[in-house]
Amino acid sequence: MALNKEPYKGTRDFFPKQKRVQNYIFSKMKTAAESFGYEPYDGPLIEEVELYKAKSGEELINDQIYSFTDRGERFVAIRPEMTPTVARMVAQIHREESKPLRWYSIPNLMRYEKPQKGRLREHWQLNCDIFGAPGRFGEIEILQVAVNLMRSFGATAQDFEILLNDRSIVDLTFQKIMGLSKEVASKLYKIVDKSKKVPHEAVVEMVNKLGMNEKQQELFYSYLALKSFDDLGKFLEHHNELEARDNFLKFVSPLREMGLLDYIKYDATIVRGLDYYTGIVFEIFDKDPENRRAICGGGAYANLLQIFNEQPLAGVGFGLGDVTLTDFLKTHKLLPEGCENPVIDYLVTFQDERCVSRAFEVANILRSKNFKVVQHFEPLKMNKVFPLAEKKGASFVVIMGETEFNENTIQLKNLKTKQQETIALSDFKK
């Protein structure tokens, strides 16, 4: 029986046309991260499951992880996300390094999911994290990185928005203002997380099951109705939480000054499922309803190193996936025309078969001058030279026919200017 030619479910074959598009996206990611001095890192493809258990939500561990027992009886998983790895790495070295640490990576990750629009089993994800930044500067910079990256693709505030919340304020609201226990608060988090995906009645039904009193329910719905940073400020003021309000304003004011509020909106329903966030949380969304999944998710976490028995080190980071980003760029026609096509400098051809070894020589001389050169191995008729050159994305072609063979020359044609010149082989070799 013949084997299946298709890739494993939920993964992609990147043929050169697709890989060049991905490379374009990766190079923008790299440029944006490095423009802020983020330094590259990478970690192992697999980690022990314990690490994910300690850091991630239950759903991830139970249903979505590619876990297995290795031949040495270690229970391991293909990395579903990069944050636990980066935390493990930072835990090793943070005491010797001056802060802040700024790191980025573009790892391949796997989650066992039902493949659907915007969600595959394997994807790549830009991870940017800053550790040990003072005050709220890390949060501000991370948002800047995300905005600059999106803008570097040519995206504008018409195309995308960053929806942002602050977990410390949600905690304050649920536990202090509403007076809920940690346990009920954590259940309410899950309801908030789902609230935009289900009808309002379903939210009400879920809330009713939590046994909150009328006052608490009222507070909850007034929280859920907050639509802007101003709303949130008034809400905190109304409940006499002036310190929390001022602290949050200290974070929002510079964003406003820097023009970032053109992109960033307050959203009470953004809480991010994973447990480790303690400060801001945010997600980037395409404004086109065609693409409903978040392009990016991130936030601030204070305690990520504690599972390694290390002192707390404040961190802020995001993960931005290539699947949703590519959908976004295609929807808004932000992929540059032709970025999927090959580009080379020279196509080396010969028409007289006696030039075959000369073709090898010419091609390798051009390579030694740092050109990209495709060598055609067999005599190529003149009427086929230019179609092939175009297909290969060549700027120049080398032509060697009978005359060139006899006269020890090569013909060089510039495909843009159409200029053609004859060069003595002896000069060319110099």
Added chain:
Amino acid sequence: MALNKEPYKGTRDFFPKQKRVQNYIFSKMKTAAESFGYEPYDGPLIEEVELYKAKSGEELINDQIYSFTDRGERFVAIRPEMTPTVARMVAQIHREESKPLRWYSIPNLMRYEKPQKGRLREHWQLNCDIFGAPGRFGEIEILQVAVNLMRSFGATAQDFEILLNDRSIVDLTFQKIMGLSKEVASKLYKIVDKSKKVPHEAVVEMVNKLGMNEKQQELFYSYLALKSFDDLGKFLEHHNELEARDNFLKFVSPLREMGLLDYIKYDATIVRGLDYYTGIVFEIFDKDPENRRAICGGGAYANLLQIFNEQPLAGVGFGLGDVTLTDFLKTHKLLPEGCENPVIDYLVTFQDERCVSRAFEVANILRSKNFKVVQHFEPLKMNKVFPLAEKKGASFVVIMGETEFNENTIQLKNLKTKQQETIALSDFKK
């Protein structure tokens, strides 16, 4: 209990210092492959085990593969090598594409091995393959790519050598000249494969068990004693295999003309374990006995698409791993000094704390001009500015003290020329 901070056995954490070295190596790989017009591709991290079973040696499937059953009862494995994936992908599209196809990739791969010098469980591997090249041109070009890559690191014929054989000639020797059955021949392959790693007596003992007659044994040892392309030519001539000799000379002569025989030596013991090779096979070795494992292995295969019920398509390729390559580069001091260190354009600092928001502004203006900019978030004393700038690999620093705050200027210092200039903020923003 605190979690383990170490990476999973046999894998590596790439901190920025190590990742930059890897990026240097990857960029050389990419440049070498693209200088021959090889096009980038990538495939899934996991494939169905059936695919590896069909194409790889038994040892790999039984003992060395990271295989598991997914939640949908598919028996899959983390890719241990790239060739089966590239074959599967080429099988999908080869009928529509003009030949030759030239493809490269630098995937991460995993094998369950005992971690040791030159061998880890996770590594990255440059894969270059050419499909559908006429005659022996594909084999020649693939060797050129490998040599050019090694040379691009500054390596010379004093540092490395390519040991090469031809499986079609080994087949001819074992089956036609020696008259062995396919079964015995295949056992003999395995002995040849091991022959350099064990004492000669062990080879004799293994050979004795195969039940070959005296004449066959004599032929085998005379084959094993061949030390050069000339030896091989004479051996074939002696056994009246003139066609095979001429065919092989047609391959060797251009290599000689192109100077590639400075790097490439004939080696009768190179056969490569995997089953799919049908033409040349080769491995690159460090000449320093410190590093004994092959840096690279490759060869030509005629039938890789048949498992997909496709017409045969001749291919030649190699895989070159980052672990052995890095050992090689370190041994021969071929990693450029400082390639592990960060490089940025600007470090933006302020000494007067009122300049904090100006620092954000200045830094982002510089980024919009495509500079790499690290912004320091807190007032930095003058005596700490230059040590920090050096550590960050900055070419310039921005300084903003009380004078600059009052006069709406910034100080810009070029760290190479030591020149310092004062720029009005209004000019800077233009």
